[in-house]
Structure formats: C-alpha cells, structure tokens
Amino acid sequence: MERDLQGEYVTVSTVGEVAEAFVPSPLPPNPPIVWSPDLSARFDRAHLSLGKLESAAKLLPAADMLLYSYVRKEAVLSSMIEGTQSSLSDLLKYESEIHPGVPLDDVREVSNYVAALNHGLRRLAEGFPISLRLIRETHKVLLSEGRGKQKRPGELRKSQNWIGGTRPGNASFVPPPAEQVPECMGNLELFLNDRPGPSPPLLKAALSHVQFETIHPFLDGNGRVGRLLITLILCNEGLLSKPLLYLSLYFKEHREFYYELLNRVRTKGDWESWLSFFAEAVEAVADETADSLQRLSQIVENDRVLIGSLGRAADSASKVHSALVQRPIMTADRISKHTGITAATVNKSLRHLEELGIISEMTGRKRNRLFSYPGVLEVLNRGTEW
Numbered sequence: 192m193e194r195d196l197q198g199e200y201v202t203v204s205t206v207g208e209v210a211e212a213f214v215p216s217p218l219p220p221n222p223p224i225v226w227s228p229d230l231s232a233r234f235d236r237a238h239l240s241l242g243k244l245e246s247a248a249k250l251l252p253a254a255d256m257l258l259y260s261y262v263r264k265e266a267v268l269s270s271m272i273e274g275t276q277s278s279l280s281d282l283l284k285y286e287s288e289i290h291p292g293v294p295l296d297d298v299r300e301v302s303n304y305v306a307a308l309n310h311g312l313r314r315l316a317e318g319f320p321i322s323l324r325l326i327r328e329t330h331k332v333l334l335s336e337g338r339g340k341q342k343r344p345g346e347l348r349k350s351q352n353w354i355g356g357t358r359p360g361n362a363s364f365v366p367p368p369a370e371q372v373p374e375c376m377g378n379l380e381l382f383l384n385d386r387p388g389p390s391p392p393l394l395k396a397a398l399s400h401v402q403f404e405t406i407h408p409f410l411d412g413n414g415r416v417g418r419l420l421i422t423l424i425l426c427n428e429g430l431l432s433k434p435l436l437y438l439s440l441y442f443k444e445h446r447e448f449y450y451e452l453l454n455r456v457r458t459k460g461d462w463e464s465w466l467s468f469f470a471e472a473v474e475a476v477a478d479e480t481a482d483s484l485q486r487l488s489q490i491v492e493n494d495r496v497l498i499g500s501l502g503r504a505a506d507s508a509s510k511v512h513s514a515l516v517q518r519p520i521m522t523a524d525r526i527s528k529h530t531g532i533t534a535a536t537v538n539k540s541l542r543h544l545e546e547l548g549i550i551s552e553m554t555g556r557k558r559n560r561l562f563s564y565p566g567v568l569e570v571l572n573r574g575t576e577w
Contacts (some may be wrong), residue, residue: 192225194460198405203359203368205351210359212351213369213457215405217378217388218398220462223273230463233470237393240477241430247481248433253488256517258577260571261480266304267575269418270297272443277301279575280568283520287561299337304415307333312434319404321420321427323380326408329419331413342411347372352407364454366407375406383424393429396421397469401456418442435480441472482568490566491516494549501543507532511540515550519564519571526562 198215224230260279267279274368277297282305285298311329319325331345341546344350348369355363367375379402381387383395390398403417418439425431442449452468455461498508510530515521521529527537541562544550553561 192461192463194220194462195224197457197460201368201371203351204366208360209360210351210353210362210365212365212368213405214371215375215402215457218382218402219388219459220398224394224466227463230467230470233467233474234393237470237473237477240434240474240481241393241425244435244477244481245432247484248435248514251484251488253491253516254433254435254484256491256513257484257487257567258435259517260519260567261435261437262308263301263305264571264575265422265434265439266301268437268443269415270301270304271575272418272439272446273300273414275300277573280520280563283518284561285527286518287520287522292294296337296377301339303333303335304419306335307416308419308422308434311419313388313424315423317425321383321423323376325423326416326420329423330409330416333419342409347376347408348410350410352410354407363450366405371541372406372408376408379403384552391472392425392430393470394466395428396424397466398462399424400469401453401462401465404453405457423531427538433555435484436451436473436477437480438472438476439468440479441476445472460528484571487567487570490570494547494566497547497549498544501547504540504543507536508543510536512544512549515544515562515564516567519567520553520561522559522561 197220198213200211200213203210203212204436263282264279267277267282270277275297277294277300281293282301284293285302307329310332311325314325314328315321325349327345334340334342334344350369351365353359353362353365359365379399382390382402383399398546399423400417403420404413406562407413409416421438422431422434422436425436426434452465456465466483494512495509498505498512501508510532511526514526518529523534523537523541526532527534530537532540541550545552549566550562550564553563
C-alpha cells in the first residue's frame with residue numbers, strides 16, 4: 192500500500208551545499224498497516240518458524256555450546272555488509288591470540304560487534320529496558336576501538352550525515368538534521384516501550400529497524416546497531432530465549448532490494464512490502480538456523496560415539512571435544528584453561544581426536560598450534576564467504 196510521505200523534508204546546509212534531509216513521522220505508521228491475507232500468512236509462517244527454532248534450541252543438547260559461534264557468525268555477517276573483510280575463522284583465530292595473516296583492523300571491528308551484542312543482552316537480562324540509553328551504551332561498545340573510535344562512540348551525532356554518494360548533493364538518502372535526532376530517537380524509544388500502545392514483537396522489530404536506519408542517529412555504526420536492535424527486541428519480547436536468529440545473512444544476500452524497500456517506506460509509505468520482506472527473512476533464517484542446529488548436533492553426536500571407542504582416554508577426549516564444539520578454533524593452552532585439564536592430557540587427547548579424523552591442526556608448527564573442528568566450521572561458514 193502506498194501512503195503519503197512518511198515524514199517531511201527540511202532544507203539543510205552542510206559541507207558547503209544545500210540538501211533536503213528527511214525527518215520521519217513517529218511510529219506507528221499512519222494510516223495503520225493493511226493486513227492483507229498474504230501479509231498475515233507471511234507473519235504466521237514467520238512465527239511458526241521461530242517456534243521451531245526455539246524448540247530446536249531447547250531440545251538439542253549441543254545448542255548451548257554452539258551459541259558462542261552463532262553470535263560470532265552474526266558479527267561477521269553484519270560487519271561484512273559494512274565492508275569489513277574478516278571471516279569467522281579470522282575472528283576465532285584472533286580470539287585465540289594466534290592470528291598470522293588475519294586482517295586485524297577488520298577483525299577488531301567484528302570483535303567489537305560481539306562485545307556490543309553481549310553487552311546489550313546482559314543489560315536486558317539485568318532488567319534494563321530497551322531504551323535510548325541502552326542503544327547508546329551498545330554503540331559505545333561497538334566503537335570502543337578500531338576505525339570508529341573517533342566517531343563519538345555512544346553519542347548522538349552533532350553534525351549532518353548522509354547515505355551513499357560522496358556528498359549530500361548526490362547521496363541516496365539524507366537523514367534528519369542533527370538537532371532533530373534527539374526528538375526522533377525519543378519518539379522511537381516511546382514506541383519500543385509500547386507508547387502510545389503495544390505492538391506485536393515481530394512487528395515492533397520490523398518497524399523499529401526501518402525507523403532507526405532512517406534516523407541514522409550516530410556518525411558511524413548505524414547499520415550494525417540497527418541490525419543488532421532486531422535481536423535485542425526479539426529476545427526482550429520473549430520470541431527468542433537465545434540469540435540465535437540473525438537476519439544479516441538474508442540482508443546481505445538481498446542487499447539491493449533491502450535498501451530499495453527502506454527507501455520505499457520513506458518516500459511512499461509502503462510499509463507492507465517491507466513487512467512482507469522482513470517476515471520472509473525471519474522465516475528463511477529461522478528455518479536455516481534450525482536445520483543447521485540439527486546438522487551440527489548430529490555431527491557432534493556422531494563424533495562422540497567415535498570418542499567412546501577410546502576406552503580410558505575417552506573421558507578427557509570428550510571434554511576437549513566439548514571445548515572445540517563451543518569454540519571450533521582453539522590452542523591447546525586455551526583448551527587446558529577452558530577445561531581445567533593438564534596441558535599434557537590435552538595434547539594427548541588432541542592426538543586421539545586427530546587420529547579419529549575429528550579435528551585438524553591448522554599451523555603445521557610445533558609450538559602455538561591451532562586446532563580446528565572442520566565439521567562444525569563447514570556448517571557455520573555458510574554465507575560468510577566473500
């Protein structure tokens with residue numbers, strides 16, 4: 192459905208030229224969303240897929256151990272959209288402190304994303320509401336070091352920004368003037384906290400994402416915080432008990448259409464097309480994640496059966512194996528600290544796991560060796576390739 196312009200254009204003067212900046216109207220949309228049978232069906236399917244994912248996360252014994260890697264996969268994908276060139280393996284190597292050949296600037300940004308997401312989830316677990324304060328805190332962690340640390344981490348922008356192009360005059364979109372950002376974000380905060388009225392969680396996440404990206408309240412990191420906000424809302428509203436649903440892969444694969452839909456909301460008020468796309472993304476990603484959890488759990492269980500054939504060595508080897516399920520690239524020293532097993536026993540267990548074909552050594556060196564779990568990494572790496 193097409194509506195009137197969902198906001199207003201105001202003239203701004205910045206970097207020596209005049210441009211038209213867009214100030215969005217507060218949520219919810221006016222007139223309200225038109226729930227056609229097709230759109231309603233898409234949201235029903237999205238909720239059904241989320242339910243299946245929740246069941247998989249609760250029933251599969253390996254799900255909790257795999258959460259560490261899933262959070263990092265999302266960090267890689269979300270950062271890829273912004274142009275970083277770091278892989279999941281790069282990040283895991285970096286966290287193991289053995290990182291020859293790793294693009295350090297890029298991987299630090301990805302690591303910051305992990306820290307930002309964990310900070311947001313921790314604050315929610317403490318009972319903190321989704322609010323402007325929480326968003327600013329999360330942004331501060333995201334830009335705490337690396338290329339964005341000079342871009343006012345945790346502070347709303349005080350100057351005009353733009354999206355696409357080399358200057359406001361040829362940009363694809365110019366967000367609100369800086370002086371209107373606090374009011375825009377204040378209105379978004381009210382909507383996130385069910386004022387003027389409650390919204391279903393999935394709808395709230397979909398609408399809020401567009402509004403945040405339209406306001407573009409920070410000098411840098413807006414795309415990453417906007418995608419992170421989806422996960423925080425779904426966890427806070429009870430649709431996810433674990434942060435296992437990440438839409439960055441879907442947005443990355445449909446990047447041009449994603450940006451087109453955001454602009455159609457702003458200029459034509461076509462919220463319904465965006466919501467249809469969003470629900471489709473949730474359904475596809477939830478189904479894929481549930482399937483991946485099933486495949487990963489099967490790999491883990493099959494390998495546990497093999498480990499059971501080791502006799503007296505099986506107990507220590509199982510503990511080392513479990514550590515590598517959680518973190519599929521680790522050094523022997525890290526595994527020893529993680530499990531509490533002596534270094535000599537860890538190295539003996541690693542040899543057993545190599546002989547069984549479960550793990551591989553990555554460096555070819557005798558010291559500071561890195562061990563990987565190829566079966567797990569192969570499934571996790573889907574979509575993180577350039």
